[in-house]
Amino acid sequence: MINALMRALYRVAHWGLRLLWFLRRPETTGALVAVWHHGRVLLVKNSYRSELTLPGGYVRPREDRRTTAARELREEVGIRVQPKRLVHAYHGTHFFEYRKDTLDIYELEVDEEPNVTVDDREVVRAEFHTPGEALGMTIVPHLEEYLSRRMGRASS
Numbered sequence: 001m002i003n004a005l006m007r008a009l010y011r012v013a014h015w016g017l018r019l020l021w022f023l024r025r026p027e028t029t030g031a032l033v034a035v036w037h038h039g040r041v042l043l044v045k046n047s048y049r050s051e052l053t054l055p056g057g058y059v060r061p062r063e064d065r066r067t068t069a070a071r072e073l074r075e076e077v078g079i080r081v082q083p084k085r086l087v088h089a090y091h092g093t094h095f096f097e098y099r100k101d102t103l104d105i106y107e108l109e110v111d112e113e114p115n116v117t118v119d120d121r122e123v124v125r126a127e128f129h130t131p132g133e134a135l136g137m138t139i140v141p142h143l144e145e146y147l148s149r150r151m152g153r154a155s156s
Helices: 002-024 065-077 131-135 141-155
Strands: 027-037 040-046 056-058 087-096 099-109 123-129
Touching: 027 065, 027 141, 040 065, 040 131, 056 065, 065 099, 065 123, 087 141, 099 141, 123 131, 131 141
Parallel strands: 027 099
Antiparallel strands: 027 040, 027 056, 040 123, 087 099
């Protein structure tokens, strides 16, 4: 019951943010983590958005993007990692949800599949998929560009 209420609050809050972004057209900055295990990447489904994405979030004032990525990875899926283990793999800007959204994606290769935990409030699902599977799903624009580039690098 509490989780369903929290998911509803996240959806209302996100709707309010999108309305604010529609009116103000801000610039936002975020950091995501692509966790790779045996050629598959960890995708998350947030309760307030239809698209799948990577674990991550907004960069706090005076916070390093790599630190943001590690913090969000821990908060969203329970994977703890030192920021220095994250390897920068992507930087891009897309107009998304009425805002100019600039994101950095960091990669983390793991030998063993991590124990992933979601709160069933903000994040409702986390699963590993191949890049090809992910590109066939509804995903955020930054992730689509990152995976397309990565597949291009892998095939050349």
